[in-house]
Amino acid sequence: MAVYTEVADDELESFVAGYDIGDVLSIKGIAEGVENSNYLLHTRAGYFILTLYERRVNEADLPFFLGLLEHLSGHGVTCPQPVNNRKGRALGRLAGKPAVIVTFLDGVSARRPDARHCGMVGEALGKLHKAGAAFPLARENTLSINGWPALFRSAEARADDVLPGLAVTIAEEISRLQNAWPKGLPAGIIHADLFPDNVFFLAGKLSGLIDFYFACNDFLAYDLAICLNAWCFEPDASFNITKGMALINGYARERPLVDMEIAALPTLARGAALRFLLTRLVDWLNRQEGALVKPKDPIEYLKKLRFHQQAESARDYGLLR
């Protein structure tokens, strides 16, 4: 949940007057996104999301994110679409911060995803990867294998406070993945954070994808590995192979996996689990008592990592070949 900036009504009105969307009827801060302030904006033209970019987002990345949303919208992916102002620009400034207005997307996140949801997410991910192919901008994935050592160093000294032995486990895993990490897999634009919160469903169908602020260029199958972690484990951290099969098959219907990707899947899944273990660990160690935003439990991802460590092939994730 996040609303870090209060926007004055007169400032808001003059900002919105720069767009062709009619007068402001209502604005409500919404509890979505932890990196930005988000508001639901009602104008004569309808409902929109107004986002103010707070300091955790690098301004230099905004043309990539906004361009990507526009590109994907134009290529059949239902995602928030930036609204251009009268000067033809998506990026403006409000309350001293970079600000954009995007279209409002209906839909509800699945709190307890089942195999049908997983199948639809796999399919949407495959479509997203195909739609991203022609996108001309690029952004490095700072949270992939090259970024893990630095993340780990910032948490290493206190990692064992969370669980004894955690520091050694992570150090060994990083070193193993550095040796085993695949090379030359098909790469392109990935969402990199396609968790259930970021996928909307409506009347039993997937209705849209949101929150592209981790999107970047990386191996496409790594995005699938992130989804295996995010969608296919049960609350007790056991892997549900029916969900895994649905996710992978859904994906492959849109974009068949090549042999190299299939072979690399267990390694990519380990890497994805480690990535969320690391960022959650850092957030956990830097949490503030009483803060409304509860950091997510890093140990959930240690348990997922343990599963991946014993997986031998893509068959362990439900792939039937």
Added chain:
Amino acid sequence: MAVYTEVADDELESFVAGYDIGDVLSIKGIAEGVENSNYLLHTRAGYFILTLYERRVNEADLPFFLGLLEHLSGHGVTCPQPVNNRKGRALGRLAGKPAVIVTFLDGVSARRPDARHCGMVGEALGKLHKAGAAFPLARENTLSINGWPALFRSAEARADDVLPGLAVTIAEEISRLQNAWPKGLPAGIIHADLFPDNVFFLAGKLSGLIDFYFACNDFLAYDLAICLNAWCFEPDASFNITKGMALINGYARERPLVDMEIAALPTLARGAALRFLLTRLVDWLNRQEGALVKPKDPIEYLKKLRFHQQAESARDYGLLR
């Protein structure tokens, strides 16, 4: 800002199916209200606010609050109107909490209210008091003069940590007000928290009032005194008599003040300042480091109290007689 409870999509869908408002299209937690969890709910029938009552609200008070909103809506006050479910009841249960759906109100709060806003608020307050006259339920004002000693006791020991001498100032003020508090003024339903956040404007007109969760029975002029505190001071804590005049005149156009109320106005304004000084002081002393909900500065209300202490008559607030 507040969303304390996560609502599962399937639970939400079956809850909403109990109403005649169509399928759920979207739900977003909104940063409004500190006592409850609030969500903007989009269904086939339109936009609504879904409120889950958290533990700070006394369940026994809910029939009063919901009945009042319904009563006021039916008597010309634009405020959120509870939506009855198919069983004809406004109060339901969701995620283990009492829950209601109310109509969505357009409008934007004035962050920097001017005298015109004050005039419109005064008028709306007068209308509210007239509309509340026939409401059959009652609720004691636990935050008025009888409640202050207990509030003070909970903060007394650490009050001087906030400002040296504060404990004595408050003790003296309570004792003075206990002697001077008026008796027998016109009484009825008051809003009791009509701050700028709780008043919406649209196209230069007042468009609605929200957040009736402090509403209760008390002297009507005490509500006006609360508004003098909430609307007519400048950021530097100086009283703006033009705004005061606009507020009082706006009110009197709807409901002329009687002589006793005019005579009591400085005392009521002192009481109102003390009430917010006390509750803010308690919240301040119990604040949690790093919490997203920043407690409001109690000293702002000490400064307002100082102004009221030197006021001699209603003329000091802009009343011209």
